[in-house]
Amino acid sequence: MKMRKILFIAALLVASLACAAARGGASAQKQTGARAASPDSSAGTAASSPKVTVIKEAELKSLLAAGDSRQRPLLVNFWATWCEPCRAEFPDLVKIRGQYTADQLDFVVVSLDDASDISKAVPQFLAEVHATALPAYLLHADDEDAAIKIVDPAWDGELPATFLYDRAGRVVFKHKGAIKPDELRAAIEQAIGAKPQDAAAQH
Secondary structure, three states, X not given: OHHHHHHXXXXXXHHXXXXXXXXXXXXXXXXXXXXXXXXXXXXXXXXXXXXXXXXXXXXXXXXXXXXXXXXXXXXXXXXXXXXXXXXXXXXXXXXXXXXXXXXXXXXXXXXXXXXXXXOOHHHHHHHHOOOOOOOEEEEOOOOHHHHHHHHOOOOOOOOOEEEEEOOOOOEEEEXXXXXXXXXXXXXXXXXXXXXXXXXXXXX
16 A cells, blocks of 8 residues: 555656646747747837828928928929939939938938839838938829929929929929939039028019
């Protein structure tokens, strides 16, 4: 009887140790799995796409209009992913943006791609050319011709097109086709150097 009781207790101890080992192995496996998954999840967040905002005629007009809030000249580039000259000039635009501080120049890019490209083609290209810091819009106008004329009555919508506005909202530089970096920089320098009252007087 004593022997049977001893054997029963021993069996309980063995079973208890086996359960503990199994729990420990499962816990270690979960921790290992969590460690293995973490690089993938962090990599996903690091590769986030730039934000592209839809803009319609009224918002475009407001963006370009001068007002009390216009503290800096505004550079606007119109482009599209299907436009080869646009793609070719983007590295120059990114470089020029990097040469001026945020309190010297405002710079936005406006895509004329199809609205269906707002979540894939447009942000993918901006990420490829390291233009993620540029405020980016996609023009989705009810009347594209009217939207184009808001920018410049003499513009027919050819791409790329670049417009520089002074603090008074006056177009002081415009270029259709790929920009010439030195030419654009000279216009920016002149717009930055102009005093606000001078820009308003010339408007």
